[in-house]
Structures are given as structure tokens and as C-alpha cells.
Amino acid sequence: MKLTVWTYEGPPHVGAMRVATGMTGLHYVLHAPQGDTYADLLFTMIERRNHRPPVTYTTFQARDLGADTANLFKSAAQDAYDRFKPEAIIVGASCTAELIQDDPGGMAETMGLPVPVIPLELPSYQRKENFGADETFFQIVKALAKPVERTKQITANLIGPTALGFRHRDDIQEITALLSDMGISVNVVAPMTSSPSDIARMGAAHFNVLMYPETAESAARWLEREFDQPYTKIVPIGVGATRDFVAEVAQLTGVDPYMDESRLRLPWYSKSVDSTYLTGKRVFLFGDGTHVLAAARVASDEMGFEVVGIGCYNREMARPVRAKAREMGLEATITDDYLEVERVIEALQPEMILGTQMERHIGKRLGIPCAVISAPVHVQDFPARYSPQMGIEGANVLFDTWVHPLVMGLEEHLLHMFRDDFEFHDAAGPSHHGGHAPAASADGGSAPRPTDSPRDLSGTENKSGQVIWLDAAERELKKIPFFVRGKARRNTESFAVERGVGEISVDTLYEAKAHFAR
Amino acid sequence: MTELPRLPSSGGCRETPILKQRGQREVFCGLTGIIWLHRKMQDAFFLVVGSRTCAHLLQSAAGVMIFAEPRFGTAILEETDLAGLADAQDELDKVVDELLSRRPDIKQLFLVGSCPSEVIKLDLSKAAERMTQRHAPSVRVLNFSGSGIETTFTQGEDACLASMVPVLPQDDQRQLMLVGALPDVVEEQAIGMLEAMGIGPIKVLPAPRADGDMGVGKGTVYALTQPFLGDTHDALTRRGARHLPAPFPFGEEGTTQWLAAIATEFGVAPELFEQVTAAPRARARKAIAQAAETLKGKSIFFFPDSQLEIPLARFLTRECGMQAIEVSAPFIHKGIVGSDLDLLAEGPTISEGQDVDLQLDRAREARPDLTVCGLGLANPLEAEGLATKWAIELVFTPVHFYEQAGDLAGLFSRPMRRADLLKLEAAE
Numbered sequence: 001m002k003l004t005v006w007t008y009e010g011p012p013h014v015g016a017m018r019v020a021t022g023m024t025g026l027h028y029v030l031h032a033p034q035g036d037t038y039a040d041l042l043f044t045m046i047e048r049r050n051h052r053p054p055v056t057y058t059t060f061q062a063r064d065l066g067a068d069t070a071n072l073f074k075s076a077a078q079d080a081y082d083r084f085k086p087e088a089i090i091v092g093a094s095c096t097a098e099l100i101q102d103d104p105g106g107m108a109e110t111m112g113l114p115v116p117v118i119p120l121e122l123p124s125y126q127r128k129e130n131f132g133a134d135e136t137f138f139q140i141v142k143a144l145a146k147p148v149e150r151t152k153q154i155t156a157n158l159i160g161p162t163a164l165g166f167r168h169r170d171d172i173q174e175i176t177a178l179l180s181d182m183g184i185s186v187n188v189v190a191p192m193t194s195s196p197s198d199i200a201r202m203g204a205a206h207f208n209v210l211m212y213p214e215t216a217e218s219a220a221r222w223l224e225r226e227f228d229q230p231y232t233k234i235v236p237i238g239v240g241a242t243r244d245f246v247a248e249v250a251q252l253t254g255v256d257p258y259m260d261e262s263r264l265r266l267p268w269y270s271k272s273v274d275s276t277y278l279t280g281k282r283v284f285l286f287g288d289g290t291h292v293l294a295a296a297r298v299a300s301d302e303m304g305f306e307v308v309g310i311g312c313y314n315r316e317m318a319r320p321v322r323a324k325a326r327e328m329g330l331e332a333t334i335t336d337d338y339l340e341v342e343r344v345i346e347a348l349q350p351e352m353i354l355g356t357q358m359e360r361h362i363g364k365r366l367g368i369p370c371a372v373i374s375a376p377v378h379v380q381d382f383p384a385r386y387s388p389q390m391g392i393e394g395a396n397v398l399f400d401t402w403v404h405p406l407v408m409g410l411e412e413h414l415l416h417m418f419r420d421d422f423e424f425h426d427a428a429g430p431s432h433h434g435g436h437a438p439a440a441s442a443d444g445g446s447a448p449r450p451t452d453s454p455r456d457l458s459g460t461e462n463k464s465g466q467v468i469w470l471d472a473a474e475r476e477l478k479k480i481p482f483f484v485r486g487k488a489r490r491n492t493e494s495f496a497v498e499r500g501v502g503e504i505s506v507d508t509l510y511e512a513k514a515h516f517a518r
Numbered sequence: 519m520t521e522l523p524r525l526p527s528s529g530g531c532r533e534t535p536i537l538k539q540r541g542q543r544e545v546f547c548g549l550t551g552i553i554w555l556h557r558k559m560q561d562a563f564f565l566v567v568g569s570r571t572c573a574h575l576l577q578s579a580a581g582v583m584i585f586a587e588p589r590f591g592t593a594i595l596e597e598t599d600l601a602g603l604a605d606a607q608d609e610l611d612k613v614v615d616e617l618l619s620r621r622p623d624i625k626q627l628f629l630v631g632s633c634p635s636e637v638i639k640l641d642l643s644k645a646a647e648r649m650t651q652r653h654a655p656s657v658r659v660l661n662f663s664g665s666g667i668e669t670t671f672t673q674g675e676d677a678c679l680a681s682m683v684p685v686l687p688q689d690d691q692r693q694l695m696l697v698g699a700l701p702d703v704v705e706e707q708a709i710g711m712l713e714a715m716g717i718g719p720i721k722v723l724p725a726p727r728a729d730g731d732m733g734v735g736k737g738t739v740y741a742l743t744q745p746f747l748g749d750t751h752d753a754l755t756r757r758g759a760r761h762l763p764a765p766f767p768f769g770e771e772g773t774t775q776w777l778a779a780i781a782t783e784f785g786v787a788p789e790l791f792e793q794v795t796a797a798p799r800a801r802a803r804k805a806i807a808q809a810a811e812t813l814k815g816k817s818i819f820f821f822p823d824s825q826l827e828i829p830l831a832r833f834l835t836r837e838c839g840m841q842a843i844e845v846s847a848p849f850i851h852k853g854i855v856g857s858d859l860d861l862l863a864e865g866p867t868i869s870e871g872q873d874v875d876l877q878l879d880r881a882r883e884a885r886p887d888l889t890v891c892g893l894g895l896a897n898p899l900e901a902e903g904l905a906t907k908w909a910i911e912l913v914f915t916p917v918h919f920y921e922q923a924g925d926l927a928g929l930f931s932r933p934m935r936r937a938d939l940l941k942l943e944a945a946e
Contacts, residue, residue, distance in 0.1 A: 001567075001609035002594045003617065010574040033633045035547025035666025038575045040894030046578075050901030052894065059543045062636070062667040076542070083875060095569040096633035096667070099600070124569060125597045 006338045006358055008313035008376055012122035013094045014039055015132025018215075019140065020090060021053040021163035022192035026140070027086035029077045031069070031104045032094035034059040046379050047164050056080035058097070070102045074111060077104075081113050088116040088144060088196040090136065095124035116196070118143045128336075130214040130288070130314050133162055137191050138218035144199040147227065150206060154184050154253050157205040157229075159219060160212035161192035166291070166375040168192060168212070170388035175209060175236065178391045182249060182258050191215075203227045207252050211235070211390070214288055214314060237294035239266050239302055239395045259392070266395040270302055278304050278403070284350040285310040286333065286341055286359050287374025289317020291389070293324055295354050295373050298398055300328070309333060309348050311341065313356075338362075349487050352406060357381070367486045369405035467496045473504045491516045523765075523775055526863035532856055534868050537846075541873025544894055545823060545848060546910075547666030548674025549630065550579045554914065555678055556589040558699045561625040561727050564590035565617065566664070567610065567642060568632030579910075589624075591617070595634055606640050607648075614649055618657060625656070625728040628678060631663035658728060660685065670848040672746035672824050672913060675699055679723055683753035689733025694780060695721045695759065697750055698743035701916040702726075708743070708767070708919055711777065714794045715786045723750075734759050741780055743767065743918060745858070746825035748851045765857045768826075769833035769923045770802040775857070798920035805924020806837050812931040814839035819886035821895065822846040822872050823909035830890075830912070830926075831866065832858045838927055842866035843884045846877070888934060905933045 009015075013030060020028040021043050030036070037057050043049045058076045060069050081089065091108040105119020118139050122132045137159075158175055161168035172193070176186050187205035188198045202223065208231040210220045220231040230252050236245035243259065250257035269275060283305045285292050289312040299305040311333030312321045318334045325332035333344050342362045345353060353363045353370040357378040363370030372381060373389075388394040469477070480488050488509075495512035496504050549572055552564045566572045573592035593613045599606045610629075618624060627649070629642045642661040649659040662677040663669060669677055679697065694717055696708060709720055723740075725732050738759035742751060745766050755761065764779035765772045774795060781791050818840045820827040831845040842862070846869035852859065859868075869877075874895075881889055882902065889899055889906045896906040907930055917926040 001596060001599050001606065001613055003613050004570075004573045004592045004594050005588050006577055007570060007573045009570075011570040013571075014574065033547070033666040034543050034545060034670065035549070035575070035633070036571060037542070037544045037894060038546055038550075038579060040544070041892070042578055044895070044897040045893050048897060050897055052898045057542050059541075060667065062665075065637070065667065079541070079875070095571050096637055099634060099637045123597075124571070125595060125600060128570065 004337075008336050008338070008356065008358065009129035010039070010042075011095055011124050012127050012129060012132025012135070013092060013124070014042070015129040015134070015215075016090065016092060016120055016122060016136040017043070017053055017055055018129070018133050018162040018164050019136040019191045020055060021049070022161065022165075022168075023054075023190075023194055023196075025087040025195035025197070026054060027080055027084050027089050028053075028055045029073070029080050029089060029091045029104070029108065030055055030057050030094060031073050031092070031097035031102060032057045032059065033096045034061055036094050036096075043163055046377060047382055048379070049163070053163075054084065054086070056084075060097075065100065069097075069100060070107060073102055073104050074107055077108050077111060077113070081115070086115060086196075088118060088140070089113065090118045090120055090140065092120035092122055093124075098124050116143055128314070130316065133215040134218050137162075137216055138222060140191070140196075140199060141202065141219040142222060144196050145202045145223070145227070146200050148201050148203045151187060151204045154255060155187040155205045156184055156249075157187050157202050157208045157223075158189040158211055159191075159208050159231075160210060160214070160216035161189065162212075162215050163192060164375075164377060165192070165212065165215070166288075166377055166381055167387060167389045169382075170386050171211060171390040171394065173386070174388040174391035174393055175211065178236070178242070178246070178259070179209070179249065181260050182246070182255050184249070184253065184255065203229070205229060207231060207249075209249075213290055214316070235290055235294055236390045237291065237394060238298035238398065239264065240297060241294055242391055242395065261392070264392045264395060266302060266399045269396075269399050270304065275304070275403075278406075281305045281352055281406070282308045282348075282350045283352045283354055284308055284345055284348055284359075285373070286312070286353070286355040288312055288314050289321050291374035293317075293320060294389075295398075296324055296328065298395075299354065299402075302395075303399070303402065305352070308350050309344060311335065311344070349490060351487075352402075354402065371402045371405050467493055467502060467504055469504045470506075473506050473509050476506050476509055488513070523771060523861055525860065528864045530860040531845075531862045531864055531866070531868055532852065532859040534859075534864060536850060537867055537869035538871055539869070539873040539876055540871065541876060543670070543848075543872045544821070544874040544892055545872070546579060546671040546892070547575070547633070548664035548669030548671065548677055549575060549632065549666075550671055551664065551674030551678060552576060552590045552630065553579055555675060555699055555724070559626065559724050559726060559728075561623060561729075562589065562628060563617065563621060563624045563626070564628045564630055565614065566590065566592040566630045566632055567635045567640060568592055568595065568630075569634045570594055572632045572634075595638075600638060606638075607645060610640075610645055611649070611652075614659075618653060622656075625658065627653075627657055627659045628681070629659065629661040630678075631661065631665050631668075633665045633667050636663060636665045636667055658685065670822075670825075672744070672826075673749075673848075675744070676747045676749045679747060680749040680753045682724065683734065683750065683757060686757070687733040688735050690735035690737045690758075691719070691733075692737040693719045693721055693739075694784070695723055695734065695738050695740040695754070696743055697723045697740050697747055697754070699724055700743055700918060704916045704918045704922060707921055711794055711798070711919075712780060715777075715781055715784070715790055717780065717784045717786065739780075739783055741776065742854065744826075745829055745851075745855050748849070748854060751854060761853075763853070763857055765832065765861060766826075766829035766855075767918050768829050768926060769837045770799055770806060770920060771837055771861075772829060772833055772858075773802070773919050773923065774799060795920075802920040802923040806927045809924060809927030809931040810838040812934050813927065815841070816887035816934065817841045817843050817884070818930075819843045819881050819884060819889045820845045820847075821874075821877060821881075821889070821891040821909070822848045822869070823890070823892050824913050825849065826909075826912055827890070828855045828862065828868075829858045832862045833926070834930060835863060836861060837923075838930070840888075840930075843886050844869060844877075844880060846870065846872065848872075888930060890930075905937045907933050 043053045091104045108117045188202050210231045223229045234245045236242040246257045246259045292312050313336040322332045353359045354373045360370045492512040646659045646661040660681045662681040664674040734757045736758040741762045762779045764776045767773040767776040827847045831842045834840040844867040850870045889904050896908045899906050916922045
């Protein structure tokens, strides 16, 4: 039994829903109690989908448990087929139905439905959402993909994008364009946008682009083994990775590497003098393994940040993330415990977080700017505008998104120079965030939330209770700009504690500043 | 007291046959109630004993992720817990010890049952008894079920409040109890008016803190502020308290009738009642009239969701001039919504429970001007050209009593006004 406050991943059947909802012509019959239908709103509200997910739930209740939940499943499956006439059906159980052991897969197979029925075994008490998506897509591919002739032209399948994916919609477009520039067309994009009959002709492609290992690595491996289709190992997020991806595709296919750089702005933006202030910004990275690994490279090589910590919530990616951490001289944080991530961030005191919506809230509380690089998603992660993470435009988007929450270069100096200006009061926040209510800032502005916080659960001790700030030092501290004040306070306090100093004077403050000078 | 409500000449809906269909029910489970209950009861913690799905639901249920300080969490059952039940009880003790040592401010702990904990028959009442003894007197541990196999959406609040009734101290003094979790501002308005009529003492269940002077007994009369509190109603009746049936306090008419039922019980003079209610009634009428301009003559279709559907249909048809096509609720408890059914003019289909696909067919056929439904259905119906109002907002927003009557009508008129406002086509 594990106490959980917030979760990074949903249960595995939500992963299966992400696959089914991304596809067309597929229906998911889910043996699940009343209430599990909440998952529909993830797609209709967060992603703003204009159709209900193609899922029929049996919605059994307590009174059905004594009677016949098996028949309830059968009639739900039959009704779903009759109403929606899908090309194929996937069937499975949610956590509660798993306990009553009705075997929906076995039952559906005996019903004689005139379309392929694919049973899913998703162990709800061991695995999570990404596993559910990966396993579901793998089972669909295994059941439906047939040996077919290769296309005459060189083609690729783009695999991994799902409903409710972080910028999957736009990444598909970007990668399609990137390949098109090399003269390679796309055979099937799956699971998102494909139908069961599209899956059947996946074998026609010459190779697979594995966009998101989280959701399609099992399928990629199977296709490699069964259909001799190699798959790409590089995820093209960032300038360097996109160049490497182009080289990898060229090597796999024998076509000349080509990349149209006319729209690529990140390298120049990063070199331009205004970006000098980005130098050595201490960043902490957290999210799914794929996005964190890509972000680590972009942060250090393309933005000139100093990566002070990395981690991921999906254990499936623990190995590569640990390896990357070692390479950077760090220890990886592999956990799905939100409170542990918060403790790590609190201890590292980064100047910026590149994380998920969860870290955005940690950042808000600790007064650390945060940009979102990974799922779990929020309604804000489905912008109306084109906003990929991958490829050339993706690199441009990363630059803008990561710089946006920071106080801009000259503004930082002005704040230092005119720290007593009444408009530079603590709550003002970066000027480009608009308004003067940073608590409501959509991008996790600079103001920590004043009171109640999830930290109360974590049991961390309040270290500031151990030392006393003398009035003069407290006044001096207030002269330091608000966006570094929290760090200055904590540094000074830990400096004092280390030295057994019980009272912090102005001198202690500046001794600590000198000590931590970098 | 005040003029009697004008009953529909064609007769009300109390005896209308109820359409009952079995099929997929597109509803939340009772765990959802924790989202508002944990804000209302400031020294309580809600520990769901369940699965990752439960934790994910709580995180997603408010439409988008909410990140206030959580006074709720999920003890997620793992493979090892499912193997042997003795383990699960020990594990639960460990989780609770850990939680309470970190949160000394917690005075009431609710162990909340879920679908998986019900199916494996994890005895949470036994656990709650054991823990109450262990942590007495600083913490009281109670349990209720918010599982989807037993509860629908707002029934979670009912189950929670019902679990509190048996442990209330015996108190036979003459008192009024208001039952239901309301936003503080609304609750204070109600108490203010009742006190102005000289009614007291007034208690509210749930109280914001556990250490109040709340008791119940033969002298207690109670009024429900929410129509989904059937089990709490029964639990209070068992303690000797007496229910004051009335229409629910939505809109000017509902609020007046609700207050009148209490005032009659306490023998308030008609002049005093008039004096206290005249000004807010006039304000409510005026505010409703503005929203009603948009709503008048428009048709409305309710999918089952919060159990507020019948009282709201009564309000919207009688005070805003709307036409109800179908009014459905997850459950219909005539002892509680009977007074509202009496006032709702015959005509609409009254349905209980749901087969969502068949009900969607009916809605598409009827093409109502406004459809009230859950979050899973709202955008798909909008995409089909049907204006919708998501029902969950009705339990998150202050909508009770006179001063909020205009806001309540506004919740329904806004989607329709918006549909009229948007001009997204080319000018010619």
C-alpha cells in the first residue's frame, strides 16, 4: 500500500484509451465499474476532443456483482458492435474488473463477433499508463499487421503518437515535413490517425520512426523482428538531435541527409547577446524519460544552461536516464512520488525547472520559474497554435518556451539597479507576464504561494526555525531582487547552520554570498 | 406564512411514470465529493483506500488538475495487498500512522472505500474502530464508501455525512439543523435570515471543525440544503430528528418555500417573515428576470449527474420560463424531491439511471436549446451543435438562496448567450 497525493501516470487502461481514442474505426469495450467513465473527460475536456472516446464501459454496480457481470459484459460488447460497427475491437478490464476475474478477453472471443477482437492483459496493480499504451499498441499491431509488399518509394511509419500526448498532434506534422524534405513519404502514422486497416498495411513501410519510446517501443521491436523494419533510435527534439535524426534516417535508407534550415532560429537566438544571461542558469529536469533525455542535451548544449539534476517518473526509462545522469556527473531521480521530486528540487535550489505540470506547481510554491516539457498534460498543453517539440520548429518552440518564464536579460539588471522602485516590488513579477497578480500567472510566474502547500505532507522540517535573522540582515535581504531572494535566504541559512551561527547579521549574509559565489 | 405556491393546473410530476433504462452510466463515482468536502471540513483528511484509478480520478475530476493543498490522498493497493487481507489492515495502519504523525492538525480522518476495496471486502469500519481507539482523543476515524459500485457522484457526500451522524453526541434540545455542504458565504446568508426570524440554535452538518458543539436528538428538526442526502436523512431520522420537507432553496420561489417550511415549524409570525425576506426576494426576482430573458421559451434536457436535476428543472421551468424535455437523475428519492416534483408541471420525461447511448439518441432527436450533462459529453454535444451546461459546475458554485438565484439562472443563460455572440463565419 502506497500513499499517493498526485500521480504522474494514470492506470494502464487509460493508456489503452489513449491508443483507442487516437485511432479511428477501433472500439474499446472496457469491463469497469460505474465511475470509471471519468476518463472520458480527459479527452473531451483536457484535449478538447469533439467526440466521445470510442469506449463502452460495462459500468457494473454492487447489485450486479452477486448476479452476472459476465453477461453484462457480453451484452455491452454486442451493443457496442451493433451501434458503432468498428473494424476491430479491443477488450479489457479496469482495476476493479480485474479483481472479479470475468476474463473479458476470453468471453469476447467466444461471441463470434465478425471483426477481430483483441484481448488486453493490463495488470492494474503493477503497471501504469505508459505501459498500458505501449502494450495495447503492440497487441493491436501484432494482431492486425500483415506481411505486405514494400512501397516502391521509400516510406516510413511514424509510431508512438496517441491521444492526450504531449504535443503529439504537432510533432506528427513536423516529422512528416522533415522526412518529406528528404524525399521520404509517410506510410502510416499510428496509433494516432490510423484505422485497423491502416495498421494492416504498416509492413509496406521501409522503416519506422519511433517518435515516443514510451508508447511504441514494443511495437517497434516486433515490427523489426517480424517485418525486418528497422526503427530510429534518436528522438529529434532539439537542434543537435534533429541533425542526428536526419543522419540516422539517411543511414537507414541510403538517401542523402538533407535538412532545410531556413526556418531554424534556435542557434542564432542562443548566440545572440541577449542570451548571455542564460549562461550557466541552473536547471532541474523532470518528466517522462524521452523528453527529459532530449531536454538535457538541449539545455546544456544549445541553451548553455547548467543541468543540476535530472529524473523521470517512468521506471521503464530509468536505465537511459541514469546513464545520462552519470555522464553529466549527477544522480538521477527516478520516482513517481511527487513529494520526493519536490524535496529534491527544494534541496537543489535550481534557478529554473523544466518539468511537468506537477513541477510547475512545485515551482510556483518555491518561487522558481518553470517551463513544461512533458506529460502529464493539462489543458494548457493543447495550445490552439502550432507548437511542436520535435524538428526545426520544435527547437524554436523550445527556445521560446524555456526563456519565457525567466526574467529577461536587461530587465534583470534594471531590477538590480532600481531595486527600490515602487513598481519593482516583490509581487510585480516579470513584466512580460502581464498584470500584477503573479499568483494567477499562467506560466508559473515568480511568486511563491503564500500559505498552504502540499509540503505539509512531506514532513520536511522548517530549517529557518534554527537560525534567527537580525533586523538589519532582514532589511538587507529585502534589497535583493525577489527572484533570487529565496535562494539567498536559503543559502545564508544553510551557511549559518553549517557554521553553527545562531544569528544572521548583515556580515553573515555577505559572507554566505561570497561563499556561494560562482 | 406566505402565499402558497401556485401548483401546476395540469398536475405535477410526482405520479409521472419514471423511465428506467439499464446500460452504460456516464457518471462520476462518489469519490468525487471529496473535492469539495475536504475544503469544507478544515480539520478532516480523506484517505481513499483504492487503486491508481481512484487517485487519477481525484486529480482529474475538477475538470483540470487542481493543486490546492490536498487534505486527501490515496492509499494505493498493490499486488502484495491483494494477496492477503491481514496484510492490508496492517499496511493501512502504517499509512495512517505516517499520515497522522505528519499532520497533527488532522482531527477527523475518513477512510474512504473504493471499488477495489469493496470487491476484496477490506473491512474499513473495523479499521476505523481500531484506529479511533488508537488515536483517541486527538483524532476521530470514520469510514464511508465512495465506490462507483455503490455511489454516484454526489452520493459520496451523502455517505460521508451519514457516517458522521451515529457518532454525534445525544442532544435533545430544540434546535434546527441545516444539512449539506455549502460554500461559507451561502451558508451564512441562510443562517442570517433564519436568525433574523428568531430561529435558533442553528447547527450545520458538516461543521467546519470537529470540535464544535454539534449534537442531535428528539428536539432536532432538520432541513436538507441538497437533494442528494437520502442516507443522511435516514440516519438523522434514526437519531430521533425530524425532517422538514420542502422544495430545495434554488431560485426565489424555492428559497421562499424552503424558509417558509422552517418558519412555520418555529412559529414565526407572517409579518416578521415578510420583513426578513421581502428585500432579498425582490432582488432575486430582479436578477432572475435578467437571465430569464435569454431562457424564456427555450427547451432544456437534463442528463443524470448531480441529483440536483429535479429541483433545477422546477426552478428553470417555473421562474425562467423554460420548457423541460427530459429530466433525469441518477436516483429519485420522492421523500426528498417530492415537493419539487409536485411543482414541476407535467410534460417532461422523468427518467432515473441511464443507458447513455439511448439517452443521447433522444437528445439528438429532441435537439434541446440547452443540454445539462457531464464533462465527458459536453464538448461532443457542442460539436454536434447543441449548447450545453456542464453539471459539475452546479455543485462547485454558490447557487443556493436568494442572493445567488440570479447567478444560478446565469449559469444556464451564459452558454446560450455565448452561442448567440460568437460570429465565426465570414461576414458575407
